[in-house]
Amino acid sequence: MSSGPTSNRSLDDADIEFDEETLRRIRERVLSAEKEKLNLDTPHGINNEIEETIREEVE
Amino acid sequence: MELHELELQNFRQFQDDTIEFAHGGENGVTVVHGANGSGKTTLLNAFTWLFYESVDFDTRPNRLITEGVVADADTGEQFTVSVRLEFAHEGSEYVAQREAIYEKRSNTDFDGELLDMNLTVEENAGSGWEGRGNPANTLDQIIPERLSNLFFFDGEDIEELAGLDNQDRIQESIQNIMGLTILERATRHLDAVAGRFEDEVEENASDELSALIDEKREMEEAVDSLERDKSDTKRSKERIEGEIGDIEQKLERLDESAALQERRGEYEAERERLEEQVEEINNALRADLNDKGFVPLAMPLIQDTAEDLDQMRKDGVIPSDLNNSYIESLLSAEQCICGRPLEPGTEHYEQIEALMGEAIADGVEQNAIRIIGHLNQVGELDSQFHESVEDLISRRKNLHDEIADQNERIDEITSELQEMEQTTESGESIQDLEAQRKSKKEEVSEHENELGRIQERIEQTEEEIESIKQEIDDQRDEREEALVAKRRQRAAELVQEELEVAFEDLKGKVRRLSNQKIEETFGSIASKDLSAEVTEEFKLKISQNVGGNQIEVDKSTGERQIASLAFVGSLVDIARDRYESESDSEYFTGGIYPLVMDSPFGALDKSHRRMVSRVIPTLANQVVVFATDSQWEGPVAEEMMPKVGKQYWLDFDSGEAEGAYPRTRIEAEPATAGGD
Numbered sequence: 210m211s212s213g214p215t216s217n218r219s220l221d222d223a224d225i226e227f228d229e230e231t232l233r234r235i236r237e238r239v240l241s242a243e244k245e246k247l248n249l250d251t252p253h254g255i256n257n258e259i260e261e262t263i264r265e266e267v268e
Numbered sequence: 269m270e271l272h273e274l275e276l277q278n279f280r281q282f283q284d285d286t287i288e289f290a291h292g293g294e295n296g297v298t299v300v301h302g303a304n305g306s307g308k309t310t311l312l313n314a315f316t317w318l319f320y321e322s323v324d325f326d327t328r329p330n331r332l333i334t335e336g337v338v339a340d341a342d343t344g345e346q347f348t349v350s351v352r353l354e355f356a357h358e359g360s361e362y363v364a365q366r367e368a369i370y371e372k373r374s375n376t377d378f379d380g381e382l383l384d385m386n387l388t389v390e391e392n393a394g395s396g397w398e399g400r401g402n403p404a405n406t407l408d409q410i411i412p413e414r415l416s417n418l419f420f421f422d423g424e425d426i427e428e429l430a431g432l433d434n435q436d437r438i439q440e441s442i443q444n445i446m447g448l449t450i451l452e453r454a455t456r457h458l459d460a461v462a463g464r465f466e467d468e469v470e471e472n473a474s475d476e477l478s479a480l481i482d483e484k485r486e487m488e489e490a491v492d493s494l495e496r497d498k499s500d501t502k503r504s505k506e507r508i509e510g511e512i513g514d515i516e517q518k519l520e521r522l523d524e525s526a527a528l529q530e531r532r533g534e535y536e537a538e539r540e541r542l543e544e545q546v547e548e549i550n551n552a553l554r555a556d557l558n559d560k561g562f563v564p565l566a567m568p569l570i571q572d573t574a575e576d577l578d579q580m581r582k583d584g585v586i587p588s589d590l591n592n593s594y595i596e597s598l599l600s601a602e603q604c605i606c607g608r609p610l611e612p613g614t615e616h617y618e619q620i621e622a623l624m625g626e627a628i629a630d631g632v633e634q635n636a637i638r639i640i641g642h643l644n645q646v647g648e649l650d651s652q653f654h655e656s657v658e659d660l661i662s663r664r665k666n667l668h669d670e671i672a673d674q675n676e677r678i679d680e681i682t683s684e685l686q687e688m689e690q691t692t693e694s695g696e697s698i699q700d701l702e703a704q705r706k707s708k709k710e711e712v713s714e715h716e717n718e719l720g721r722i723q724e725r726i727e728q729t730e731e732e733i734e735s736i737k738q739e740i741d742d743q744r745d746e747r748e749e750a751l752v753a754k755r756r757q758r759a760a761e762l763v764q765e766e767l768e769v770a771f772e773d774l775k776g777k778v779r780r781l782s783n784q785k786i787e788e789t790f791g792s793i794a795s796k797d798l799s800a801e802v803t804e805e806f807k808l809k810i811s812q813n814v815g816g817n818q819i820e821v822d823k824s825t826g827e828r829q830i831a832s833l834a835f836v837g838s839l840v841d842i843a844r845d846r847y848e849s850e851s852d853s854e855y856f857t858g859g860i861y862p863l864v865m866d867s868p869f870g871a872l873d874k875s876h877r878r879m880v881s882r883v884i885p886t887l888a889n890q891v892v893v894f895a896t897d898s899q900w901e902g903p904v905a906e907e908m909m910p911k912v913g914k915q916y917w918l919d920f921d922s923g924e925a926e927g928a929y930p931r932t933r934i935e936a937e938p939a940t941a942g943g944d
Contacts, residue, residue, distance in 0.1 A: 225755050239454050243450045260464055260465075
């Protein structure tokens, strides 16, 4: 699991960095969740799944 | 997906029948011959009932169970309606079965009452059969219901698919099958999730930061609302433009106005071309002003500097003769230019002595000349800039004159048409049509102005949002919760941005690919002056070349129907290509799909039937066609027979005899002379 630079108190987007691997994992997990629900007109619960994914990947 | 066998029990007029589908190899076409009313559409419905529990019958839509079976039974007796399909998909074998249990409730009950419904899907991936936990979902993932009417295709729907008003389905189908839907949804959902994390930041942040976030959100909502207005206005404008197109087509069909309308169309096309050229010139002017616009402003200063510098060089203020003799004179005077003494043997003396040589004199002289040269070059740039701007302005003026000429010609035609009293078959006079056209043109113009205003407000608000974002970025916060939430928000935004780029990229590729495929397929079927195109909005556009102009063809013409078939076939083909290609994509994997088509040739004339039947089997690995004898005989049979692997005939008994009921048997040989 990855985290940002904890000592930095800045809220500036430019100061928040992630390694490629974390972003790749989030992207893959999001796309996989979307694919699972692609057949549904309204993919219920998808936002919760994505939110949980990001909570797990960014601590 | 590859269909293997369909088994029907008590399903409408099919009591106990089976079809084995041709699959694999060169002969992947299965033909089911049947007269009208013999059950072809029922077979198509068997697929949709099994997959999605959905049927669409013209007669007795609520009766699923075979009529005779219920009629002959006793009250209270129960029956099973069943559709079972064996198929293969992505390396697994599947058996899907839907069963419905009915009970006869009274002597006069011929439909039965549904007691229970059950769907099972078993999969064998090579290590034995296993039931799937969520069978409906499994089937929907193999062929999504939203795409079902492309793969289980009803010829009667072709009008609907071809209709200009039904473009959303085409758009959705392309986007879905090509993996665009996944990306579009993912970016939308990531945006919502980023918003949730922003809420968390706000909850945990300082008052000042919280106020800024609030302000930013209000502005973002304002932009969303403006975007909605923009899209509504655009849609409304397109609708009115469509209505203008309809009026113009009416004018083209009337003998009295046809020639005038055609000429006006040509003049308008020419005017549009001229206006595009004016826009190109405006862009060139803007680019010139950006790149070289500073030159005229700076020119007086540059000229003065060049002249002063040259004068200084001539006056010797710049030491143009800083040479060996000058240095020697300093050394012999034993005094440096800075006033310090130069005693032989000292370090300072040696430094000055070491300067003797040609380099210094040359360097100072050359540099001064080079600077003056550069400054003079700027002068040339100034002349070039003036020449280029004058040339562009003169060309623009000529184009404006030409546009004014075209406007005059268009106005003359409009006046002529406004005076014509002849009427169309529906009783509208040319005068009326012209008046309607004029008023709609004005509406379009108002919409264009409105769009400009909205766009300006959007850009202005977006600039303000950027400035607030900068203020938010400049904030610092000590609370860990706010910092973590902000990092999560940022992660969601970064992935969202990345997927947005991927979406745009894939969208361009998909459009090129589908255009190429549809053009190829349609081009091999339709007349030479017709062309099919998938527009930037993923709409299917069929144009005809009339005197060098591309004019969109009328609704409900044979050409649009062919285009729709070409479109369906092309999608299946692209999905297959994608599936078989080795390229690795996370969201666009394609797939193998069969085409099950009920009376696809019914609405087409003979020559088009031949061409469509030549193309369709090349687009899909497996094709199942339901056709009447008259649809099949002749060109369709000639083209498709070499690809046919299996044939069946629907032997229909209308059940008119005493105690008999309608029943269809699926036979492997033609029983009696078929017909319509």
